[in-house]
Amino acid sequence: MTLLNITKKIMNRKMTFFFIAVLLLWAKSYYAYLTEFNLGVSNNMQRFLLFLNPASSALFFLGIALIFKGRKQYVLTIIIDLILTIVLYANVVFYRFFSDFITLPVIFQTKNFGEVSGSAQALMEPHDAIYFVDILLLIALVVFKVVKPHERLQWRTVGSVFTAAIVLFAINLSLAEADRPQLLQRAFDRNYLVKYLGAYNYTIYDLIQNARTSAQRAMADSSDVVDVANYVKSNYSEPNPKYFGKAKGDNVIYISLESLQNFMIDYQLPDENGKMQYVMPFLHSLTTDDHTFYFKNFFHQTGQGKTSDAEFMMENSLFPLSQGSVFYTKAQNTYQAAPEILHDHGYTTAVFHGNYKSFWNRDVMYKSLGYDKFFDARYYDMQPDHVINYGMEDKPFFTESMPLLKGLKQPFYTKFITLSNHFDFKLDPEDIDFPAGDFGDGVVNRYFQTAHYLDEALKQFFTDLKKSGLYDHTVIVMYGDHYGISENHNKAMEKVMGQPITPFENAQLQRVPLFIHVPQVKSPGKPIETYGGEVDVRPTLMHLLGINTKDFIAFGSDLLSKQHRDIVPFRNGDFVTTKYTSVKGTCYLNATGEKVDSKLCKPYDEIAKKELEMSDKVVNSDLLRFYKPKGFVPMDKSKIDYRREVQDKDMPPSSFINYDQQPETTTKTMGTEGE
C-alpha cells in the first residue's frame, strides 16, 4: 500500500475531519496563551491546565457538528471553528491594546469599541495568519474532496465525544479549584479565569454573568430607589460640628492595610533576650497620637471579595455582595463614590497598587468609582527581589510611589493598597527582622513578621510624607481590609489570644484597626470606643472634609457624629453592637461573652437584615442610575484611560520608574490564598 493510499484511507474515516479540527484548534489556542497573553503561570499545575484547557472546549463545541451528517457536518465544523477563532483572535487583539481580556460590557462601550477598531489594523500582525490557516486547511479538505461526506455517526460515538469533553472539563475545573479555591464564586481576575479554564470557557462565564446582571437591572425602575432614599435619610447621623469641615481642602491618603487584624496593634512578643516588644510599634504609637483618631472597636464587613469588598465599602458606604466580588460582577453600575464626589470638589484621584490592574477587575471598577489614575504594577520596578506573593513588597512600593504621588495635582484623593501582609505571610529572608510567633502553626507564626514589616513600611512612608511637606495638609486613613487568620487556625489563635475562641470570640476577632490622622484636629489622644464598620468611613471622612452627605445613598454613619448608629452588620447577617453580638442567630452579651435571650438581639437583627437587603437591591438593580444627589455632578468617565502612555502624559518624566511589561510570573510564591 502506498503512502497516498494510507492517507486516503485515514481521510475517509468518519472522525478524521473532526479530530483534525480539534487538534488544530487546541494547538492554536495553546499557542495564543503562550505567546500573546501574560497569564502569570507560576507552577506546574497551572502550566498543565493551560495546556489542557482548550481540549474540552474544542471537543464540546466542534462535537456539535457531529450531530449532523454529510457535507452539513463539515460546513458546521468550519463555522463553529471560525466562531471560536474569532473569539480567540478578538481577545488577542484586544489584549495587545488593553492588556486585558474582553468583557462584554466593556467591548460595547462605544469608546473602547471605537478605539480598538480604530487601531485594529495597527494591532494586527502578518503572522496572525496562523490563527486562520487551520480554517483554510479544513475548507481545502472539503472543497478538494480530500474528505468525503459520510452517513450520520452512531449516537454512541457522538455521546462519547460529549462525555469525553465533559469529563475533561470536570477534571480541569477540579484541578483549577484545588490550585485556586473558589475560582468561579469569587471571580478574582479575568487573567486567572483564562489561565485555568481557557479563553472559550471564560467567554461563556462572562456571557452568563452579564445575562444575569442585565436581567436584574432590567426589572428595576426609578420608583425602587425612593424607599431606599427615604430609609437612608431617616437614619442619617448629623455631623459633629466640632469636626465638620476641619480638614477642608486637605489631601487624602487611604492606606489599605492588608489582612491586618486589630489585636496586632497592641500585641507584644519576646525578643531573643526575652524582652517584650510591640509587633507594630509605629501603629501602636499612633493609638495615643494627638492628631490621630484610632478606633479600636472597628470591624471589617467583607465577603468573598476581600480587599475589593473593603475598598467598595470605604468608598460607597454600601455593602458588598453575599457572593463573589462586587468589583467583578457590578463594575458597570452607576456609583456616587468618594473619588467621584471629591472630583466634583476639585480633587485629583489616584490609586497605587503593586499588583496588575486586572486583579479584582480594578481597571474596570476604578473608572466607575471615578479614579483619574491607576498606578498599578506597570509603574513599579517589579524585579524579582521586590516581588513576593501577589506583587510589590510594601517598602519598595511606598518608596517608588513617592515621586508619583508628588507629581499629582493637589488636592488629591489617593488610595495605597499594601500587599506584603497577605496570606500565607511569607517574606524574603533579608526582610525578616522580627521573631516569628511560637504558636505551633506556621501561618500564624509568620503573621507577626509580615505585620512587623508592614509597620516598618508605614513608618518609612510617614517619614517620607513629612519630608515632602505633604504631611501637614493630608488626612491619612489607614484601615485593616479584612481578617488575616481564618477560623482554620483557631487552635493557634487560642494560644495567641490566651483564651478559647468561641463563636462569640471569633466575631470579636473580626476587628480591624482604623486610624484617621487629621493634621489640624486635636484627637482624644487615646483609643476611641465607638463601634463601627467599613461602611461608616465614607461619611466620617466626608464630614471632616466639610462635605455634606445627607443627600447621598449610604448605609454607614459618621463615626464622629453624636448620633452615630453603632450597629455593625457582617456580610453573613451576623452583627455586633456596643452591647450585643449575634452569631448565627445566637445572641451574646459583649460584656461577658455569655449567651442571652435572643429577643435582646431581635431589634438589631431586623435592622441588619433590612440594611443588607436594601443595599443589595441598590447594587443588584443598579438603582443609583435613577438617583442624583443634590449638587452632585457626575464625572465624564469616557475620558478616563489607564493605559500607561495616556496616564504618563500628565506626569513629570522623573516619576517614571520602569516601563517593563508584566513578566511571565506575577507571583513568586503562591499559596492557597483566599482562605
Ligand code: GP9
Ligand atoms: C491583590 C490584593 C489581595 O491585588 O488586593 O487581595 P485579597 O486576596 O486580599 O482580596
Ligand code: MN
Ligand atoms: Mn486583602
